[in-house]
Amino acid sequence: MKQYIEFKKQRELGEILSDTFAFLRHEFKPFITIILKVSGPYILFFLISLVFYMYTVGDVFNFANIQSNSLDNFSPLLMLIALLLFAISGLLAYVFANSTAMHYIKSYINYGGRIDEFEIKQEVKDTFWSFIGLGILKWIVLIFAIMLCFFPVFYFIVPMAMVFSILVFEKRDAMDSFNYSFSLIKDEFWVTLATIIIIGIIVMVASYAFGLPAGIYSIIKMGIFSGEVDPGNMLSFSDPIYIILNIVSYAARFLLNLITVVAYVFIYFNLNERKNFTGTFEQIQRIGNTEE
Numbered sequence: 001m002k003q004y005i006e007f008k009k010q011r012e013l014g015e016i017l018s019d020t021f022a023f024l025r026h027e028f029k030p031f032i033t034i035i036l037k038v039s040g041p042y043i044l045f046f047l048i049s050l051v052f053y054m055y056t057v058g059d060v061f062n063f064a065n066i067q068s069n070s071l072d073n074f075s076p077l078l079m080l081i082a083l084l085l086f087a088i089s090g091l092l093a094y095v096f097a098n099s100t101a102m103h104y105i106k107s108y109i110n111y112g113g114r115i116d117e118f119e120i121k122q123e124v125k126d127t128f129w130s131f132i133g134l135g136i137l138k139w140i141v142l143i144f145a146i147m148l149c150f151f152p153v154f155y156f157i158v159p160m161a162m163v164f165s166i167l168v169f170e171k172r173d174a175m176d177s178f179n180y181s182f183s184l185i186k187d188e189f190w191v192t193l194a195t196i197i198i199i200g201i202i203v204m205v206a207s208y209a210f211g212l213p214a215g216i217y218s219i220i221k222m223g224i225f226s227g228e229v230d231p232g233n234m235l236s237f238s239d240p241i242y243i244i245l246n247i248v249s250y251a252a253r254f255l256l257n258l259i260t261v262v263a264y265v266f267i268y269f270n271l272n273e274r275k276n277f278t279g280t281f282e283q284i285q286r287i288g289n290t291e292e
Contacts, residue, residue: 004113039096046089056082134174165268210252214245
């Protein structure tokens with residue numbers, strides 16, 4: 001039998017990290033399978049939009065085309081369409097993948113390590129617009145914080161990391177989830193911030209590793225290693241090999257984002273347990289029912 005991992009308990013930083021990877025290791029196959037079932041079409045749409053976008057902007061930033069004045073037929077409208085498709089498809093893929101991951105964990109908790117696939121799909125569908133609205137609100141806050149100064153971003157990162165978990169596991173609406181997130185992190189801000197930063201560093205390093213092949217290929221293509229730089233090959237975004245390597249890189253980074261999603265859920269339950277003792281009360285209730 002698979003090992004069941006209890007989410008509703010207090011954890012230190014090391015336990016959050018170890019249990020995140022333990023959950024992904026034990027649940028990897030069914031977890032990834034249902035995410036691909038629900039969000040697969042949107043991820044595919046995102047990758048196709050990425051290819052279209054790279055081909056569209058490739059001619060604009062190709063040094064050879066600039067020298068030969070071959071951009072006369074360039075269409076700003078086409079580039080705008082490519083950018084919009086890329087942004088919309090990325091948003092849809094992100095929302096469906098993250099929502100499916102969280103509702104998988106919710107089903108996993110509710111059924112003691114088992115999941116209800118139909119229920120997961122239905123809840124992802126039911127919370128779609130809440131995820132969209134809360135996601136837009138979250139990024140407006142973060143962008144505004146960045147515009148104000150560097151340090152306010154650190155203050156807003158912590159509650160914004162918790163908003164989707166509150167939405168899913170407490171069944172609050174988008175605005176209530178947003179407001180409650182500040183109350184939830186009030187007494188555990190610095191520890192939670194440190195945890196989020198460490199998780200971010202781990203995922204970032206792994207993401208860079210998957211992006212290395214495309215970077216190395218670009219360097220080789222430009223002839224930097226040989227000392228003979230070819231301006232015609234600089235910024236060759238429409239190169240088929242470069243595009244394939246970037247597709248692999250983006251797909252890998254997309255899956256690595258799931259590490260962050262699972263870790264944030266563990267952080268949420270740690271904060272919730274320290275504040276409300278929900279898991280402790282449930283365990284006491286189960287013990288009482290068993291004795292009866």
